[in-house]
Amino acid sequence: MAPSDDDKEDVLLAGRYGDLEDLREFVSKFGSQPLAAIRDENENCILHMVCGNGHLDALEYLLPLVPSSLLAAQNSSKSTPLHWAALNKHLSVVQKLVEYPDGPGIDLIDIKNTAGHTPLGEAELAEWDEGAAWLVKMMNLESEDPEKEARGSEDKADEDLGIPQDIEVEIEDAEGQVAKMTISGTSGGSKSS
Incomplete structure:
Protein backbone atom coordinates (compact mmCIF):
# COMPACT_ATOMS: atom_id res chain seq x y z
CA MET A 1 0.00 0.00 0.00
CA ALA A 2 1.32 3.43 -0.98
CA PRO A 3 1.11 6.35 1.42
CA SER A 4 -1.69 8.87 0.79
CA ASP A 5 -1.04 12.60 0.52
CA ASP A 6 -2.14 12.89 4.16
CA ASP A 7 0.34 10.17 5.16
CA LYS A 8 3.11 12.04 3.34
CA GLU A 9 2.20 15.33 5.00
CA ASP A 10 2.06 13.59 8.39
CA VAL A 11 5.53 12.06 8.02
CA LEU A 12 7.01 15.44 7.04
CA LEU A 13 5.41 16.95 10.14
CA ALA A 14 6.79 14.09 12.22
CA GLY A 15 10.25 14.97 10.88
CA ARG A 16 9.73 18.65 11.57
CA TYR A 17 8.74 17.99 15.17
CA GLY A 18 11.16 15.11 15.72
CA ASP A 19 8.37 12.65 16.45
CA LEU A 20 10.35 9.43 16.33
CA GLU A 21 7.32 7.28 17.17
CA ASP A 22 5.37 8.60 14.16
CA LEU A 23 8.43 8.15 11.90
CA ARG A 24 8.76 4.54 13.01
CA GLU A 25 5.03 3.97 12.53
CA PHE A 26 5.24 5.32 8.96
CA VAL A 27 8.20 3.05 8.14
CA SER A 28 6.44 0.07 9.73
CA LYS A 29 3.33 0.69 7.64
CA PHE A 30 4.86 1.73 4.27
CA GLY A 31 8.52 0.72 4.45
CA SER A 32 11.41 3.16 4.16
CA GLN A 33 11.45 3.47 0.37
CA PRO A 34 8.72 6.18 0.09
CA LEU A 35 10.69 8.46 2.45
CA ALA A 36 13.16 9.40 -0.30
CA ALA A 37 10.49 10.71 -2.69
CA ILE A 38 8.27 12.66 -0.28
CA ARG A 39 8.52 16.45 -0.69
CA ASP A 40 6.48 19.42 0.50
CA GLU A 41 5.36 22.33 -1.69
CA ASN A 42 8.89 23.81 -1.50
CA GLU A 43 10.60 20.53 -2.40
CA ASN A 44 11.81 19.97 1.17
CA CYS A 45 12.43 16.32 2.00
CA ILE A 46 12.25 14.51 5.32
CA LEU A 47 15.91 15.34 6.04
CA HIS A 48 15.29 19.08 5.55
CA MET A 49 12.60 18.87 8.24
CA VAL A 50 14.67 16.83 10.69
CA CYS A 51 17.93 18.75 10.20
CA GLY A 52 16.43 22.22 10.12
CA ASN A 53 14.89 21.59 13.50
CA GLY A 54 17.87 19.88 15.10
CA HIS A 55 16.39 16.43 15.72
CA LEU A 56 19.55 14.32 15.98
CA ASP A 57 17.74 11.19 17.20
CA ALA A 58 15.36 11.28 14.22
CA LEU A 59 18.30 11.90 11.86
CA GLU A 60 20.19 8.92 13.29
CA TYR A 61 17.08 6.77 12.80
CA LEU A 62 16.53 7.92 9.20
CA LEU A 63 20.08 7.90 7.81
CA PRO A 64 20.35 4.11 7.39
CA LEU A 65 16.85 4.02 5.85
CA VAL A 66 17.16 6.63 3.10
CA PRO A 67 19.51 6.74 0.09
CA SER A 68 22.70 8.66 0.83
CA SER A 69 21.87 10.98 -2.09
CA LEU A 70 19.09 12.44 0.09
CA LEU A 71 21.77 14.13 2.23
CA ALA A 72 22.48 16.38 -0.77
CA ALA A 73 18.81 16.85 -1.76
CA GLN A 74 18.08 20.44 -2.72
CA ASN A 75 14.75 22.17 -2.17
CA SER A 76 13.23 24.81 -4.45
CA SER A 77 15.85 27.31 -3.17
CA LYS A 78 18.61 24.73 -3.80
CA SER A 79 19.28 24.52 -0.04
CA THR A 80 20.28 21.13 1.36
CA PRO A 81 19.53 19.70 4.80
CA LEU A 82 23.04 20.89 5.76
CA HIS A 83 22.14 24.48 4.78
CA TRP A 84 19.13 24.30 7.10
CA ALA A 85 21.08 22.76 9.97
CA ALA A 86 23.78 25.44 9.63
CA LEU A 87 21.28 28.29 9.37
CA ASN A 88 19.56 27.10 12.55
CA LYS A 89 22.83 26.42 14.43
CA HIS A 90 22.47 22.67 15.05
CA LEU A 91 26.10 21.55 15.47
CA SER A 92 25.46 17.87 16.25
CA VAL A 93 23.24 17.59 13.15
CA VAL A 94 25.80 19.42 10.96
CA GLN A 95 28.51 17.05 12.19
CA LYS A 96 26.35 13.94 11.64
CA LEU A 97 25.53 14.97 8.05
CA VAL A 98 29.13 15.71 7.07
CA GLU A 99 30.65 12.73 8.90
CA TYR A 100 28.03 10.14 7.89
CA PRO A 101 30.18 7.31 6.44
CA ASP A 102 27.87 6.46 3.53
CA GLY A 103 27.11 10.07 2.59
CA PRO A 104 28.74 12.67 0.35
CA GLY A 105 30.92 13.86 3.26
CA ILE A 106 32.73 17.18 2.98
CA ASP A 107 31.38 17.71 -0.56
CA LEU A 108 28.13 18.79 1.15
CA ILE A 109 29.94 21.91 2.40
CA ASP A 110 30.53 23.14 -1.18
CA ILE A 111 26.91 23.03 -2.41
CA LYS A 112 25.50 26.49 -3.12
CA ASN A 113 21.85 27.47 -2.91
CA THR A 114 20.14 29.94 -5.26
CA ALA A 115 21.39 32.84 -3.10
CA GLY A 116 24.92 31.59 -3.81
CA HIS A 117 25.50 30.54 -0.21
CA THR A 118 27.17 27.36 0.93
CA PRO A 119 26.25 25.89 4.32
CA LEU A 120 29.34 27.70 5.64
CA GLY A 121 27.96 30.95 4.23
CA GLU A 122 24.65 30.31 6.00
CA ALA A 123 26.49 29.70 9.28
CA GLU A 124 28.38 32.98 8.81
CA LEU A 125 25.18 34.90 8.02
CA ALA A 126 23.61 33.45 11.16
CA GLU A 127 26.70 34.66 13.07
CA TRP A 128 27.28 31.09 14.25
CA ASP A 129 31.03 31.09 14.86
CA GLU A 130 31.21 27.59 16.36
CA GLY A 131 29.54 25.98 13.36
CA ALA A 132 31.45 28.07 10.82
CA ALA A 133 34.74 27.14 12.48
CA TRP A 134 33.85 23.44 12.45
CA LEU A 135 32.87 23.56 8.77
CA VAL A 136 36.11 25.36 7.83
CA LYS A 137 38.09 22.75 9.77
CA MET A 138 36.36 19.98 7.78
CA MET A 139 36.59 21.62 4.34
CA ASN A 140 38.76 20.21 1.60
CA LEU A 141 41.28 23.00 1.21
Whole structure:
Protein backbone atom coordinates (compact mmCIF):
# COMPACT_ATOMS: atom_id res chain seq x y z
CA MET A 1 0.00 0.00 0.00
CA ALA A 2 1.32 3.43 -0.98
CA PRO A 3 1.11 6.35 1.42
CA SER A 4 -1.69 8.87 0.79
CA ASP A 5 -1.04 12.60 0.52
CA ASP A 6 -2.14 12.89 4.16
CA ASP A 7 0.34 10.17 5.16
CA LYS A 8 3.11 12.04 3.34
CA GLU A 9 2.20 15.33 5.00
CA ASP A 10 2.06 13.59 8.39
CA VAL A 11 5.53 12.06 8.02
CA LEU A 12 7.01 15.44 7.04
CA LEU A 13 5.41 16.95 10.14
CA ALA A 14 6.79 14.09 12.22
CA GLY A 15 10.25 14.97 10.88
CA ARG A 16 9.73 18.65 11.57
CA TYR A 17 8.74 17.99 15.17
CA GLY A 18 11.16 15.11 15.72
CA ASP A 19 8.37 12.65 16.45
CA LEU A 20 10.35 9.43 16.33
CA GLU A 21 7.32 7.28 17.17
CA ASP A 22 5.37 8.60 14.16
CA LEU A 23 8.43 8.15 11.90
CA ARG A 24 8.76 4.54 13.01
CA GLU A 25 5.03 3.97 12.53
CA PHE A 26 5.24 5.32 8.96
CA VAL A 27 8.20 3.05 8.14
CA SER A 28 6.44 0.07 9.73
CA LYS A 29 3.33 0.69 7.64
CA PHE A 30 4.86 1.73 4.27
CA GLY A 31 8.52 0.72 4.45
CA SER A 32 11.41 3.16 4.16
CA GLN A 33 11.45 3.47 0.37
CA PRO A 34 8.72 6.18 0.09
CA LEU A 35 10.69 8.46 2.45
CA ALA A 36 13.16 9.40 -0.30
CA ALA A 37 10.49 10.71 -2.69
CA ILE A 38 8.27 12.66 -0.28
CA ARG A 39 8.52 16.45 -0.69
CA ASP A 40 6.48 19.42 0.50
CA GLU A 41 5.36 22.33 -1.69
CA ASN A 42 8.89 23.81 -1.50
CA GLU A 43 10.60 20.53 -2.40
CA ASN A 44 11.81 19.97 1.17
CA CYS A 45 12.43 16.32 2.00
CA ILE A 46 12.25 14.51 5.32
CA LEU A 47 15.91 15.34 6.04
CA HIS A 48 15.29 19.08 5.55
CA MET A 49 12.60 18.87 8.24
CA VAL A 50 14.67 16.83 10.69
CA CYS A 51 17.93 18.75 10.20
CA GLY A 52 16.43 22.22 10.12
CA ASN A 53 14.89 21.59 13.50
CA GLY A 54 17.87 19.88 15.10
CA HIS A 55 16.39 16.43 15.72
CA LEU A 56 19.55 14.32 15.98
CA ASP A 57 17.74 11.19 17.20
CA ALA A 58 15.36 11.28 14.22
CA LEU A 59 18.30 11.90 11.86
CA GLU A 60 20.19 8.92 13.29
CA TYR A 61 17.08 6.77 12.80
CA LEU A 62 16.53 7.92 9.20
CA LEU A 63 20.08 7.90 7.81
CA PRO A 64 20.35 4.11 7.39
CA LEU A 65 16.85 4.02 5.85
CA VAL A 66 17.16 6.63 3.10
CA PRO A 67 19.51 6.74 0.09
CA SER A 68 22.70 8.66 0.83
CA SER A 69 21.87 10.98 -2.09
CA LEU A 70 19.09 12.44 0.09
CA LEU A 71 21.77 14.13 2.23
CA ALA A 72 22.48 16.38 -0.77
CA ALA A 73 18.81 16.85 -1.76
CA GLN A 74 18.08 20.44 -2.72
CA ASN A 75 14.75 22.17 -2.17
CA SER A 76 13.23 24.81 -4.45
CA SER A 77 15.85 27.31 -3.17
CA LYS A 78 18.61 24.73 -3.80
CA SER A 79 19.28 24.52 -0.04
CA THR A 80 20.28 21.13 1.36
CA PRO A 81 19.53 19.70 4.80
CA LEU A 82 23.04 20.89 5.76
CA HIS A 83 22.14 24.48 4.78
CA TRP A 84 19.13 24.30 7.10
CA ALA A 85 21.08 22.76 9.97
CA ALA A 86 23.78 25.44 9.63
CA LEU A 87 21.28 28.29 9.37
CA ASN A 88 19.56 27.10 12.55
CA LYS A 89 22.83 26.42 14.43
CA HIS A 90 22.47 22.67 15.05
CA LEU A 91 26.10 21.55 15.47
CA SER A 92 25.46 17.87 16.25
CA VAL A 93 23.24 17.59 13.15
CA VAL A 94 25.80 19.42 10.96
CA GLN A 95 28.51 17.05 12.19
CA LYS A 96 26.35 13.94 11.64
CA LEU A 97 25.53 14.97 8.05
CA VAL A 98 29.13 15.71 7.07
CA GLU A 99 30.65 12.73 8.90
CA TYR A 100 28.03 10.14 7.89
CA PRO A 101 30.18 7.31 6.44
CA ASP A 102 27.87 6.46 3.53
CA GLY A 103 27.11 10.07 2.59
CA PRO A 104 28.74 12.67 0.35
CA GLY A 105 30.92 13.86 3.26
CA ILE A 106 32.73 17.18 2.98
CA ASP A 107 31.38 17.71 -0.56
CA LEU A 108 28.13 18.79 1.15
CA ILE A 109 29.94 21.91 2.40
CA ASP A 110 30.53 23.14 -1.18
CA ILE A 111 26.91 23.03 -2.41
CA LYS A 112 25.50 26.49 -3.12
CA ASN A 113 21.85 27.47 -2.91
CA THR A 114 20.14 29.94 -5.26
CA ALA A 115 21.39 32.84 -3.10
CA GLY A 116 24.92 31.59 -3.81
CA HIS A 117 25.50 30.54 -0.21
CA THR A 118 27.17 27.36 0.93
CA PRO A 119 26.25 25.89 4.32
CA LEU A 120 29.34 27.70 5.64
CA GLY A 121 27.96 30.95 4.23
CA GLU A 122 24.65 30.31 6.00
CA ALA A 123 26.49 29.70 9.28
CA GLU A 124 28.38 32.98 8.81
CA LEU A 125 25.18 34.90 8.02
CA ALA A 126 23.61 33.45 11.16
CA GLU A 127 26.70 34.66 13.07
CA TRP A 128 27.28 31.09 14.25
CA ASP A 129 31.03 31.09 14.86
CA GLU A 130 31.21 27.59 16.36
CA GLY A 131 29.54 25.98 13.36
CA ALA A 132 31.45 28.07 10.82
CA ALA A 133 34.74 27.14 12.48
CA TRP A 134 33.85 23.44 12.45
CA LEU A 135 32.87 23.56 8.77
CA VAL A 136 36.11 25.36 7.83
CA LYS A 137 38.09 22.75 9.77
CA MET A 138 36.36 19.98 7.78
CA MET A 139 36.59 21.62 4.34
CA ASN A 140 38.76 20.21 1.60
CA LEU A 141 41.28 23.00 1.21
CA GLU A 142 43.46 21.03 -1.20
CA SER A 143 44.41 22.77 -4.40
CA GLU A 144 42.46 22.40 -7.61
CA ASP A 145 45.25 24.20 -9.44
CA PRO A 146 46.93 21.69 -11.83
CA GLU A 147 50.12 23.78 -11.95
CA LYS A 148 50.36 23.71 -8.16
CA GLU A 149 49.71 19.95 -8.17
CA ALA A 150 52.56 19.51 -10.66
CA ARG A 151 54.80 21.39 -8.24
CA GLY A 152 53.50 19.25 -5.38
CA SER A 153 56.23 16.62 -5.62
CA GLU A 154 58.90 19.37 -5.53
CA ASP A 155 57.24 20.96 -2.50
CA LYS A 156 57.04 17.57 -0.78
CA ALA A 157 60.74 17.02 -1.40
CA ASP A 158 61.48 20.47 0.06
CA GLU A 159 59.32 19.62 3.09
CA ASP A 160 61.25 16.40 3.57
CA LEU A 161 64.43 18.49 3.65
CA GLY A 162 62.89 20.81 6.25
CA ILE A 163 62.61 23.77 3.87
CA PRO A 164 59.62 25.95 4.92
CA GLN A 165 56.81 26.28 2.38
CA ASP A 166 54.32 29.04 1.59
CA ILE A 167 50.70 27.95 1.92
CA GLU A 168 48.01 29.62 -0.17
CA VAL A 169 44.47 29.59 1.24
CA GLU A 170 41.23 30.80 -0.35
CA ILE A 171 38.21 31.38 1.87
CA GLU A 172 34.76 32.33 0.60
CA ASP A 173 32.66 34.55 2.86
CA ALA A 174 28.87 34.58 3.18
CA GLU A 175 28.50 37.04 0.29
CA GLY A 176 30.53 34.84 -2.05
CA GLN A 177 33.63 37.05 -1.92
CA VAL A 178 36.87 35.10 -2.06
CA ALA A 179 39.81 36.17 0.04
CA LYS A 180 43.23 34.78 -0.80
CA MET A 181 45.92 34.54 1.83
CA THR A 182 49.47 33.31 1.65
CA ILE A 183 51.00 32.03 4.84
CA SER A 184 54.72 32.20 4.42
CA GLY A 185 56.82 29.22 5.47
CA THR A 186 59.73 31.56 6.04
CA SER A 187 59.89 34.04 8.91
CA GLY A 188 57.74 36.52 6.97
CA GLY A 189 54.24 35.85 8.33
CA SER A 190 51.17 36.15 6.09
CA LYS A 191 49.87 38.41 3.36
CA SER A 192 46.38 38.60 1.86
CA SER A 193 44.80 39.86 -1.33
